[in-house]
Amino acid sequence: MNETTNDPIRCDRALNALEEIIDPEIGLNIVDLGLIYELDFDDANSILKVVMTLTTPHCPMGESITGSVKTVLKNHFPEMEIFLELTFFPPWNLEKISDEGREFINQ
């Protein structure tokens, strides 16, 4: 797992949920694609902060993907407010695709 978190158990739950979101062009879920960088659970303020990237800064599917991330996380963590931070540092590259992802692409 490449993502950083302050709560590994809930992070696993969140990542499992985020695996539902598929990048439509590559046909791979955004977790195996390596788009999720960080998941922070701030229980004191009921905030779940997700730091993520896109394959390119002006990805035509960007709005759709980030919208889905917020919806999916809100469905799984209704008690938290979802705060999505989009970053392009470090930029996404093909090395971020997980081994499972590489296998899946070629199935």
Place this chain on the structure above:
Amino acid sequence: MSITVPQEELVKPTAHRVILPFYIYSALSFLIATSLLFFSSESVTQHFFNPKLLAITHTIALGWGTMMILGASHLLVPVLIQGKLYSTALAYTSFVFAASGIPILAYHFYYFDFGWMTQLGALLINAAVMVYVINLAMSMIKSKKENVHAAFIFTAALWLLITTMLGLLLVCNFVDPLLPQNSTYYLSLHANIGVVGWFLLLIIGVGSRLIPMFLVSKYSNASLLWVIYALINFSLLLFFFLFLYWPFSTWYFIPVAAIFVAIFLFMFYCYQCFKSRIRKKIDEQLKSSLLSVLLMGISILVLITLIAGYTLSHATNTVFALLYGFVVFFGWLTVLIFGMTFKTLPFIIWDKVYQVQSGKGTTPNPKSLFSSRIFTMMVLVYLSGFLMFAIGIFFASNTLLKIASFFLLVSALLYNWNVFKTILHKKIKP
């Protein structure tokens, strides 16, 4: 340290309602062009400068090729220049001007009328291109991020403007002599600037960005692309100079050789992308796009033969001129558009239909929005028609040309069927 982008500032892709009219117009133009070809296939065995061929060539080059590229570029410009499209109103204006100018021009060419209506058609097309260039320039100025792909696309747009301006001048020159020679003399200049300056430059610029993206390849080589860019522009400028000041010169081989090297280097670039790809399975749409790269090479070989004949005999060989035009427009461009349509259109429609639904349940794969079976059939029918037609041109066989043009017409019907199936896709509830 992390550089973050507020969600509100996430650049929205160009709206589907801006892009779809271009796609629809282009698909219908392809159907009209292949219908015209079927009903006037005998015109191919005549001299290449005849009314019907003039109408067919402009329908295919402007209505099919240019409109599709303009539509796709409005979608891809934000990705290429890393900034949003400056104005959707200008994009609509460009569409309206081009969509009204092309049929006026093609209709009057068909009846060999170079009067004021033809000039109006040419003027409208020029206005459309001018508006497109302004929109592109403003988008790039606002984005402030330069890259080789943006240089390709903007320079290509400038060459398109030169091509259409020269076209307008040629149309006017038919009625009132404005140029030192008659209009037919300048046809090869008009055609080659359009083919190389607009289509080749733009396709390499966009293709060099999209091919690695679709192959999921890590290969990138901006220096190589700059070399290709320099070679093509050097070739065009030299060709322009030779045409005006040194016609029938053997020096013509220099610009042709430069283009040949540029295409070879682009093929090398594509091969490197292919070799270092993560996605091993190549879909039919991408195969079609890669086939078009090969056809690009074949068209340049035909051009070399044509130029050789031109410099030796000081006359244009009709068979090779027709073959060159056919391989460029009905081969390279058409096969590329086949692939790229079904690589981009399903995503535009998917985004339009399912964006609000994303994250709320499973959505169909964009690839399921069109029929891949019909796509494969279309390509096979098309390639059979293409080969038969090329042989028909070579042997001036009217029967073969008629049968081949029927195949091309069927492929256009299949293409339109699949395009409209995708566009008319209704939401599948989760």
